[in-house]
Amino acid sequence: MKPFRESEARLPVSVLCIVALCTSIICTTLGPVPASAQGRIMQVAVIDFANNSKVPGRVYSKMATDAVVVELVRSGKFTAFTSEMVESKMQALGYQPPLTPTLEHRLGQELGADAVVSGEINAIKVDKDKRVAEVRLVVRMLDVASGELINGAIAVGKSHSRVGYGDEDQLLIEAIQDAARNAVDMMVRYILPEATVLNPIGANEVLLNKGSQEGIEPGMEMIVLRRSETGEDEVVGRIKITKVTDTDAVATVIRAPKGVKPEDRARAIFQMPTIKEGVLGEPVRPSELKKGISKGTKLLFALAGLLAVGLIFNGGGNEHESIPGVTAQAGVSGDIITPDYGSDVGVMVSWNKPRNIRTMDIIEYHVWRNNRGTNLGSAGAGTEVPIATPQFTQAPAFAGWDHAITLEPVGISHNEWHAADPDTHELVDVSNDELIPPLEIGKPSQYWVSCLYKRISPRDGTVTYWETSNTGSGVATCLNRPVLRPSFTETSDLSNITFEWESCGGADRYVIEVSRTDSFERDKTWVYTIVQRTAADGIPMSCNLVNKIMDANGVIVKELAGVSEGDVLYWRVGARNSADRPGPFPAGPSPQADGPKNTRYIYSYPESFVVEQPPSPGGTSG
Incomplete structure (x- = not known):
């Protein structure tokens, strides 16, 4: 042998x-x-x-x-x-x-x-x-x-x-x-196209909140997911896209034993690419x-x-490194920010650590608005200096990201930050006393993150300094909360009811939510979507809902079924810019009061009214 x-x-x-x-x-x-x-x-x-x-x-x-x-x-x-x-x-x-x-x-x-x-x-x-x-x-x-x-x-x-x-x-x-x-x-x-069900259309169609800009195409089949009481995603149906615009889509329900509801998530079924025979020869x-x-x-x-x-060199990195998972989400205090400057709103920028750079080698991160000095048209010129330079210890983990910071609509200045000399790779101290332009409420922006780090030669211990390429987020639009203008505290006619509020500059999509609970639990919350662009804060807006919550026959929507005289209903308005990706930080409603939040709107503080007279018997509408 x-x-x-x-x-x-x-x-x-x-x-x-x-x-x-x-x-x-x-x-x-x-x-x-x-x-x-x-x-x-x-x-x-x-x-x-x-x-x-x-x-x-x-x-x-x-x-x-x-x-x-x-x-x-x-x-x-x-x-x-x-x-x-x-x-x-x-x-x-x-x-x-x-x-x-x-x-x-x-x-x-x-x-x-x-x-x-x-x-x-x-x-x-x-x-x-x-x-x-x-x-x-x-x-x-x-x-x-x-x-x-x-x-x-x-x-x-x-x-x-x-x-x-x-x-x-x-x-x-x-x-x-x-x-x-x-x-x-x-x-x-690859990002598998996903969307949220806005509302049903007729008996067998639904409207989705995403369109061709997010990769949704006619003929695409999608599964419908719903968060169960245990917090797990449950497949409740299957739909097929029939009509698509830039920002939304209509789908036919193929099957849905449990029905398809607003706020259900739709996810495309992946199609494997076709193998091109002969590419490799014999x-x-x-x-x-x-x-x-x-x-x-x-x-x-x-x-x-x-x-x-x-x-x-595990974690040593190189000049071609980039920052994974850069995400920007608008939000409000209580969700993403603890206001440092008295603001109620802001944008949270989050990212993950470069996978080939050791934590001990990171000097600081650089966060740029609209990319480093680049003019992005309607988004404006990018900042010439970083708008934030957190170290990894100053940007704690948040909701699945390694690091996150919150930016508020106030001017900021940096006394000192650092850079890597592109020729000598030495560490350079940079002083800046100018006020950095503040975050503008109502203006869409992108955010870019880079990482300044060191490398240590295993041969002679020489230390050099490098900066990764900039990685960008999707668009995020900081919005003020909508302000409600409650014109009633009780109602005797749910079939004809008018809601009033003040607009949010920069928003082009609003939702009115009416709920049986002040926590706006999803299964007990009725949602109505309005597409309307608003250029400034404080513009009076109203929506008269006729035969929407309750029809002429006294049939009430199923989310509010069982309402009786003297019951309290809660309502609020959410706003967002539909171009934001992924959108404002999820703020509810959720299946349970303490369940995971899953809608992407900036919400007003809620108001309530008393049902003076209960709906007449007649069942519920889907």
Whole structure:
């Protein structure tokens, strides 16, 4: 028997050990994260990939599986169950790969995963003349809550060309890793279109609050989700988009045993892209690849060296780093801000730590309005200096983000901040005594975040300073609260009722909410949407609702069913700019008084009125 070090199986087995070690280290370092700290991070179970190419070998599909796990965890958006946990659960269930979507769904439920990831190597090609390998990788992500695909990618990876270098296995490993990196990058950047149900239209249609600007298209099918009493999302129906404008859409209800209600969420069903055949050409024969199996010594040293360098520089970063998860949301005191300057409103900017920079190496973050000195047309010119320079200790975690700060509509000045000299990479002290233009109420703005950090050379300990690229948020419009103008304290006619309030400058969408509870619980709150642009604060507005809350036959909407004489109803008005992404910080209503909030409006303080005479018997309307 040949010693192992002389065996042709030495290379693939050794490579698998190194890849497994890398995966184990990364998974141990970065996850799993405790549920309370995960926020938007998904926990996934990754099933062993298949090798459906014309170049056989389980070693390649195993490499692809491990490479995808590494890239998912490295993205900062996912944590992964260990392969041992997944395999143990599959054995307990009696499952053997490949699994059908139904079995993947069951496996995810048994593990308690958010999603299940599967895939395969679809094609392999090695160009022996150019010394380049290409791999086409298919990755799918199935949502455990709904049983539907929510993400996926088909990506091609390439190795680096090496003139006169003859190790095909190293080329294939590089191509697999590149394909995994490209696939996960596509998945992280993809945003599955989502919308909120505004109200029903007739018996079998609903109006959604998002349109073509958010990627919603005619013919798209979406599942409808509702937050259950346990706080979990429950699939309650399925709809199909029929009409789309820039800002909203109409959908037909395909099925909904529990009905579709206002404030239900609709999420598109992911469609896997089509594989373009012939892109990789004809793969080489397996016998031609076997010649490189005995040439693995250099590859082992290269992989070991890369692992060592990766561990030394873990968090070291580079000039191409960026800030993930930058989000801007308008809000009011009590939700996002504790006013430092007496303001009741503001904008919260939140972000996550760059994934390849250690916390100890961060000097400070720089927050810019409308990007660094760039003129963005209607949004105005960007600030030439940062509007805020928090250190990581001054920007605490908030609601799933690593860092967050709140900006208020007051002028601010910075006595000193820091920058990295782009040529010498030395730390530069910058003084600024000028007042930074304040946050303007009613004006849409974007916010950009960069990070100033240091790098320490492992060779001689030299310290250099760098700044990441700027990463932008969606639009956020700071709005004042709507002011109610209650013209009544009681009513005897719910079929003809007028609500009055004062406008919010910069808003173009309002909602009137009438509820049986002062906490505006979702199932006990009726919502009516008004689309009307207002250019200034304080403009008198009114809405006369005839046969909306109660029709001419005395049938009352189901959210207010059971109202009797002497009962108190509460009402409020919400405002927002429909261009804001994702919109104001969620402020309710929610299924329960203490449940998660899920609407994106700036709300007035509520008022109430007494029902003087109960609705006549006649049931409720949907």
